[in-house]
Amino acid sequence: MLRAIYLAVDKNNTQPFDVTRLLYFTLIREGISQNYELTSLGADPSLYGHMVSIGLFHIKKKMGFRPYPAKYMGEESLDLYEKLINVDKFNGIALSLAYENNDCNSNNLDCYVYSNYEIPDKERKKIMSEFFTNIIYKERCYEKSSNT
Template sequence: MEIKHEAGLSVGFLTLDEALAGDWRAVVPPGQAAPEIDVLRVAEPSRDAWPMLRAAGFVPKPAKISWITGTGADDGEFLAKLPKGERWSIRRARRMAVEAGIRITVQDPVGPGPLGAFLEIYRARIGRMRHGIPYADSQHEQILAEPYLAVWAYLGEQLVGGCLVVAAPDARFTKIRYSAVAERFRETALSRALYVEAVRVSRERGFTATSLGTEPNLYGHVAKAGLFSFKRRMGFEPLPSQDMGNSGGVEADRLLRLDGLDSPALILGFPESSDWRGGWGHFYTTDPNLDLGPYRTDLMADVTVTRMSAGRPVSGRRE
């Protein structure tokens, strides 16, 4: 077993044989105390090993999830496919932006001044996260040099939010890569208005689809479980990242405790059938009465809930 520390999470990487042996502590060298591990992981297990891994408590899954949606023929067609409540939230977000005096603009290519102001907002948002990683910080020069465009939100001359979109001319779809809004505008759902504008801009440039990012497939760590359902309500579909040409791969995870994760944690596992259908939702929670309403989506093929006590699994149910 090899132990790696990933943004506050302790991950024990096992071989397939070690994972199937049952007791992971047996692979700890003699004389050493068993380490505190949050997640056990098998990298790139073959498909024929998945049933055995499931029987041993592991969840075969895409390592990363990417999100995709069609841009529609116009705003009306794009919005029509969203849930009624989400359409209302977007109208409300747009109305509140207008009432607050916010103007939304598009900049192509991205300018260094607005980018610097955006990165300040972005860093502040990431800094409030338990395990936030400021990926955009290391991409400053790349953002200015590559085919990025920006959707900015201004209050007067002050930048208060935005999203950065990769719009490579030879690509099949645009990618909403980074987004952030000032803390005082988070309750106004300004991000919704920015995302819809990014979809519109993508459509106007001839793209028929856009992506809303890629995340590690362990929600409750860097990204939270609520983000998963939010993106789905916005009309985006979750896919294994490798299916969209992004880096990814296959892993099998077994959660041992929630100490390094927020509750509920969520893994989108491969279903037992060959049809992806949005995956199988595996929830892990300390709440014996967890309401799945805010987290479950229409594309989950099935759902299991594992209750954790003192950070460790004590019971499970299928819903």
């Protein structure tokens, strides 16, 4: 597995330059040229970045990314429990990935979908993927926050 970790900041840079995308592109290109089976852009505590918007998940899926449990990538210390208060920051809908059937010994994933509303079929299609054993919908479980 090829993995890169970096930090880059230049507050004085006025030119449009996205170091993150350049690093991703270079890392993926190098992984392909070296015939690596996997390329990791990092491990997140809840397997995919705490909570994820459907749009971000859909983009990553279309790019060919596949989430794996942290332990699969040698990051067992990153497992954690999440408490979700609301999904307002995610436009009323968010995803979280977990071990299949909450079995920490599983190498498979379930997807939990939390929303303020009943999820239309168009949005459900963005979530559907062969790498989820189960998709659990928790619809209408959060009221819109009065804090704006």
